[in-house]
Amino acid sequence: MSNTSENPEFKCILIGAGIMSATLGIFLKKLMPFAKIEIYERLDKVAAESSNAWNNAGTGHSAFCELNYTPLNANGEIDVTKALHIAESFEISKQFWAYLVENDLIQSKTPFINDIDHMSFVWGDENVEFLRKRFEAMQEFSLFKEMEFSTDREQIKKWIPLIIEGRNPEEKIAATRMEAGTDVNFGDLTSGMIAYLNSKEGVEIHLGVEVENMKLNEEGRWDIKMKRMHEHDKFHVTADFVFIGAGGGAVSLLEKANIPEAFGYGGFPVSGEFLQCHNQEIIERHQAKVYGLAEVGSPPMSVPHLDTRFIDGKQTLLFGPYAGFSTKFLKNGSYFDLPLSIDSHNIWPLISAGFKNMELTKYLIKEVTQSQNERIESLKKYYPEAKSEDWTLTKAGQRVQIIKPNIHGKGELQFGTEIIATADGSLAALLGASPGASTSVSIMLDLLQKCFPEDMETEEWKNIIQMMIPTYCQVLFNDNQLCEITRQRTNAILKLEEIE
DSSP: OOOOTTOTTOEEEEESOSHHHHHHHHHHHHHOTTOEEEEEESSSSTTOSTTSGGGSOOOOOOSSSOGGGSOBOTTSOBOOHHHHHHHHHHHHHHHHHHHHHHTTOOOOSSOSEEEOEEEEEEESHHHHHHHHHHHHHHTTSGGGTTOEEEOOHHHHHHHOHHHHTTSOTTSOEEEEEETTOEEEOHHHHHHHHHHHHHTSTTEEEEESEEEEEEEEOTTSOEEEEEEETTTOOEEEEEESEEEEOOGGGHHHHHHHHTOGGGTTOEEEEEEEEEEEEOOHHHHHHOOEEEEOOOOTTOOGGGOOEEEEEEETTEEEEEEEEEEEOOSOSSTTSOTTHHHHHOOTTTHHHHHHHHHHTHHHHHHHHHHHTOOHHHHHHHHHTTSTTOOGGGEEEEEEEEEEEEEEEOTTSOEEEEOSEEEEEOTTSSEEEEEEOTTGGGGHHHHHHHHHHHHOHHHHTSHHHHHHHHHHOTTTTSOOTTOHHHHHHHHHHHHHHTTOOOOO
16 A cells, blocks of 8 residues: 555554454554554454453463474474564564553453463373473573473472372373463453544444445445344444454455455354362462374364463453354354355365364364363363363354465365455455454554555654554564563563563
8 A cells, every 4th residue: 555644544444352453553643644544343342252351362472382392393303483484473462452552542340461481291202302392492481581491390289280280190291381461351352442432533433234245446445234133223434544443244244345365265164162160279270371283184274271360350260271163253153154164265274174184074074073071181281280160161152264275276274364455455354363463553553564564664664663562563483581571661660570
């Protein structure tokens, strides 16, 4: 998109009132104060889908404990590339959130971010060796310098007693620990950002409104047909720039936009469930997010974790996830979402991806048919003394994994997130899931670069972004001093523990 600073009537439409639209909305308001921004949400409240605290992992994904971010490569070495990218992205998010807090741009009754150790835990000779190699590889980088590694049972018991008590004393175990870990309530954070935007001149928030169709007009602007969910009346809006940040709903909205850049793309919905602990004594004895290894043949989204969360100021304890299947693209979506998303341009990628991922289908069938006793047996691998009466099954959110065409036209199931943008930058959409919200700030900066490349090169925009993110255009992962200074500053503002 050409430079926008000469257009005082520039209008932005953001679809979906979640963490992505909230983040992008603040960037746009700071970078283009003259712009008119309208946010449309089909539900009656903001942050009610993937951004809601009960619908996402809330881990504050920073690659400290998620073992699927550090796979073994063909040479048997640990590949830390993805972990470095995610860890640095999370530090960028923390800087942006610190800017919001420091300047009183968001208010929250309880902290939206809290300290909690991030730990990895494994057992068995091969897995212990893997974790050791991972620790040694990550120690080379400033972002992970504070990581601790131990195979000592007594030390690990001090960190995470529930996981050691009742465990076979002959079993070989290992754990890593990062005190710099956090838990983030993305629902509270999003609500705070949307409330700030709603207070600014030139910004409007519309709830209970669904997009029915959109098309590019002859003037190069987007005509969008809307429907009010309760009044059942329809209206049109026109925009210079459109962002589709509707979680799993982005797949269907891209179908409506009919842009060539989305040709061949589809989505595969996966639902999630967790066991929630209701025994307060047990909840208080576990003070960590502990991630393990996914079982052989299981997809990355199945990585098990015994997870301390802080929701509405109250500490909770979850274990999972247990995957499920629904044809809905959103938790509050329609069972027709998946079938209606299938078209001539993506039917072959979807079918070919299905054939290549039969193991995923088998895994989902196994998960859906699990009994409570079978779920508790999975939990006992991490908490040996778990009792069924202390845990109930809780429905989490709905995710849509990307299926994209490869160079041969066949479909590839892709994990992570991806930005799809038109060649002129007038429309962009975000597809995919984890690590999503945790890296929302970096993702939106990438989107701005795709859609407003000329503006992003100006000193004016660079200075504004650097005011919000002091390390913008700098690299943290190999600069110990910069990493330490940055963390100390953001920790102080966000009232997190200082890392020694």
